[in-house]
Amino acid sequence: MPSWEGIEDASTMLPRIWLTRAKDGDVWKPLRKSDCKALNESRGEEVLIEGGRATADPKSGTIKFNFVSRPVTKLMPATWFTREEKSSKNEFILQPLPEVDSWQVELLYQKAVQASSSLGEGIEDIVKEEVLLESDTGYKVVVWRAGSVLAMKKRPRRSSFLSFGEVQYTLQRGYGQYTIEGEDEENALG
Numbered sequence: 001m002p003s004w005e006g007i008e009d010a011s012t013m014l015p016r017i018w019l020t021r022a023k024d025g026d027v028w029k030p031l032r033k034s035d036c037k038a039l040n041e042s043r044g045e046e047v048l049i050e051g052g053r054a055t056a057d058p059k060s061g062t063i064k065f066n067f068v069s070r071p072v073t074k075l076m077p078a079t080w081f082t083r084e085e086k087s088s089k090n091e092f093i094l095q096p097l098p099e100v101d102s103w104q105v106e107l108l109y110q111k112a113v114q115a116s117s118s119l120g121e122g123i124e125d126i127v128k129e130e131v132l133l134e135s136d137t138g139y140k141v142v143v144w145r146a147g148s149v150l151a152m153k154k155r156p157r158r159s160s161f162l163s164f165g166e167v168q169y170t171l172q173r174g175y176g177q178y179t180i181e182g183e184d185e186e187n188a189l190g
Contacts, residue, residue: 002116002123005151006083009174014106016040016077017175018056019096020063028076028096030175031056032183039077051186080105081172082154094172098135105131105141105171109152112143116150123150132157141171 018036019028035049039056049056054065056075063073078096085092097105112126123145131141144153152171
């Protein structure tokens, strides 16, 4: 079985991480884990988050603050992320992939996992498949192989198999471990 690059959460039922940002261009930041769980269980209804200090509305994709006068912020769920490299090689920014594309990427990933398993038919046919992104029409997602390492890559639609020097991004499944300052203390207080 090959190893995978960019798989932070290998669970069968991948939980959505909910992210927020104040305005376009800002970095998306994850909500508290307890708030993500509440939103995932809400079935699209409004949820009190941050200990009741704000209300998240998944249908409109917004967060309103209840006790202070702050602008409404944007809200977005994600399971797959695009890794955008920063100036240093080991640092990157995670950009959430919209759900409409995440579902298609997840299906391709699951096909690749199945094909590369002990009872699978092999990965050769899967690496030829591609998912055309609806939210970013200039790009597609492919299963990329380098030796025994596989990764999900976001590449320009017009790229060929051996395109050197083109911009391509590694996709990450799951957000990975994170901590929101004060969340553990607030949860301990009830």
